[in-house]
Amino acid sequence: MLYQIERGQSVPTVTTLWKIATRLKTPLSAFLEEPQTEYTVTGPKEANVILGDGGKIKAYPMFTDDPVRSVETFYIEFDLGCYRSSDKHDNGVAEHIFVLRGALRLVLGDRPVEVSEGQAMTFPVPIRTSPGTGERSTTPYSIQAITEDVIMYELIQASERSYYIQSPAKIGPVRLAGQGVCLIDSGNDKDAGRKVRQILDTNGWRLTAIYNTHSNAGHIGGNRYLQGQTG
Secondary structure, three states: OHHHHHOOOOOOOHHHHHHHHHHHOOOHHHHHOOOOOOOOOOOHHHOOOEEEHHHOEEEEEEEOOOOOOOOOEEEEEEOOOOEEEOOOOOOOOEEEEEOOOOEEEEEEOOEEEEEEOOOEEEEEOOEEEOOOOOOEEEOOEEEEEEEOOOOOOOEEEOOOOEEEEOOOOOEEEEEOOOOEEEEEOOOOOHHHHHHHHHHHHHOOOEEEEEEOOOOOHHHHOOHHHHHHHHO
8 A cells, every 4th residue: 555655556545644644653744744934824725635434524734733832733524424433543642623514423432522513622532541451542533424504403393292403412392281391401511501592482482391311411511501591
């Protein structure tokens, strides 16, 4: 594979380049470095695209590795439903993700995290220790595009009394007697709770209970806000 890449007979995918960079302990963008200038204004159209998942992932290196800050920046487009699993990183590496449109689901180790449009996430790549040898290594993670052209926080009726709110982790209002409503989960944060409250007010509904399917942040994040607002 390396021989074919060197001779221009093969175009490496983002996964292949990542594996090579990891083995060489060098930033991925080092393969695409441009001459240094006083300042740089750039965009995806000016960058060399790196493809992944059969072309469903397009990574554009915006700023290559800064030797002082050890930071590199990518603009990445994920087609709906695409999937990427990351190899383990070097210890101490941190990721910063900003979602401009749509939503992403990340699985860090075995814990799912959903990041919606307009949100940002930062995390140190988890470091795990082998119980047998004590050897330390980073935990791989996966990333998946889960929404694209949907309207976030749109109320959709599923049956006569049940609805769901379109969001990274679906929220399910169920109408009770009169104008009473219970919620199945509450979203991933205070902002989600605020949007749910707006939907309830618009429909003249009164929240009476919240039932959480499990305790992940994406399902209980709006609890405190809604409890404070509705009692």
